[in-house]
Amino acid sequence: MSINKLLIANRGEIAVRICRAAQELGIKTVQVYSDADEDSLAVKIADETVNIGPASASKSYLNMEVILQAAKEVDADAVHPGYGFFSENAEFAEAVTNAGMIFVGPSGETIRQMGDKISARYAADKAGVPTVPGSKGLLSDFAEAKDVADQYGFPLMVKATAGGGGRGIRIVENIEELERAIAEASTEAKAAFGNGGLYIEKYIETGRHVEVQLLGDGTDVVHFFERECSLQRRRQKVWEEAPAFLLTESVRNKLCESAVSLAKSVNYKGAGTVEFLYDETSEDFFFIEMNTRIQVEHPVTEMITGVDLLREMIRVANGEKLRFKQDEIKIKGHAIEVRLNAEDASNNFLPNPGVVSKVHFPGGPGVRMDTHLFANYKISPYYDSLLGKLIVHDEDRLSAIKRLERALSELEIEGVKTTKPLFQALAKDPSVISGDYDTKWLESWLETNSSNLSR
Known part of the structure; x- marks a missing residue:
């Protein structure tokens, strides 16, 4: 299968960037857009466009079913996720592939392995890549967190295993702060990524x-x-x-x-x-x-x-x-x-x-x-x-x-x-x-x- 028509599952400057790159390769482009982006530059320059719903991202750019349906309706051969939204979503990558299209990015399996920071640390260790000293896997309880603190000392960084963008992260300076930081980071990560799993790393202050x-x-x-x-x-x-x-x-x-x-x-x-x-x-x-x-x-x-x-x-x-x-x-x-x-x-x-x-x-x-x-x-x-x-x-x-x-x-x-x-x-x-x-x-x-x- 070759790419003749590419659907761009994003917006803003990265959508414009993808559209131009594809057109320079002789590939037709399809720009999805929400009601708020009807007059956007990406919509103006794409070969085809599809409205995917209301302005709210959860009802448009983060609505997997609507994007996949749009891709099928226009007979797209491939989907480019850009960055943000579904770009590191293993389920979306696999859904695109299962629908008979090409996902422009790594496989869902790779996204899942490297997107989870604990499994990515395991992969890095196995490949001989140095990792920041810290917990070996997901924290099971506060006692394990204390053991890590005893081993490496403070400051420490409590980090969510899922997601990114600085959410689900707390810097901890002493043992009194540790339990509260773990609870806060887990709650924030659960709300943002649907996964409250955490691990701990030594915080390198001058990195x-x-x-x-x-x-x-x-x-x-x-x-x-x-x-x-x-x-x-x-x-x-x-x-x-x-x-x-x-x-x-x-x-x-x-x-x-x-x-x-x-x-x-x-x-x-x-x-x-x-x-x-x-x-x-x-x-x-x-x-x-x-x-x-x-x-x-x-x-x-x-x-x-x-x-x-x-x-x-x-x-x-x-x-x-x-x-x-x-x-x-x-x-x-x-x-x-x-x-x-x-x-x-x-x-x-x-x-x-x-x-x-x-x-x-x-x-x-x-x-x-x-x-x-x-x-x-x-x-x-x-x-x-x-x-x-x-x-x-x-x-x-x-x-x-x-x-x-x-x-x-x-x-x-x-x-x-x-x-x-x-x-x-x-x-x-x-x-x-x-x-x-x-x-x-x-x-x-x-x-x-x-x-x-x-x-």
Whole structure:
């Protein structure tokens, strides 16, 4: 079976990105949309469209039966889930396959194995990939949690085995906090993911978040080097770079080889990312989790390698073997991505839906804007507030930061408040320029500087 018509089971900028990649491969596209997205850019550029229901995501983009029915009605050969929604849902991947279509991503079995953080830790251990010291499996009771605390000491991190996005996670500083943190994290995870299972890891306080981009065809796997994603707020990335400027070549090679080893051990097919916590003091790295989908920050990898990862995902799903050998993939220059949200950074990042009265996107060499915005676009309150991603590329990191400054100064999004002022401030900050930060740095910085981030 080959892909002639692809249904895009997502919205916003990633739907636009998938649509363009498929059309460039000569594949017809079908865009599903909710009532709130009837006038979206993805709907405007797709070859066909299908309304899948009300604005509420639970009744449209998270309604599996409606999406599958839409795919059958238009005779789609394949479904691309993008990121979020059903992108890491094993049941959805298997339902697409059982309906006789191609799921653009790994198998449901792989998603299930790597999406559960406990089974992913087992897989990493088996593949020889270092994991953060902690519990061996799911916590059975508080007594076991105390044993872990006695063995590794505080601080500890209580983590949900399912889901992501920073939910179901608590940092614990002492034994008095531990029992309450376990109860809270389990309740939150149960509500968010339907699974309240937890495990415990040693909390590495000065860690950096480094992740490796992979592509597999079910037999072979190659990496496209790594990204540095330590600038985070509430464990959500806001600024990403490639490559990770803090790594030595020796550590880079070990890190990337570990990620490839893990992906090969599960016969990985599709695009995926292995996330690590890196301790720059000791130069040790530890497996955190694997994301079995394309990620928001994939463009920085595309900019430094010259490879269109979305097109390669579709090719692999279509049964093609990898078109690259590892030694053919090279790093060229440095790239930075910032996530522009409709949020008021000066007011605790309050969401700011509304109508975009005017837009002007920056241009020039090495500047890319992945977005679904256009003038008079109405930002819905029903979905996340991501408006787009500004990506810049230059010959080295400092040049890329200066290019980012220039591009931000050209960017105009009027009618709503955005996080543009945050990135303008960060691009000038001495710690960001020098790279002297970790995963906790931004939240501390915001405590002092957020009031100055008004538009």
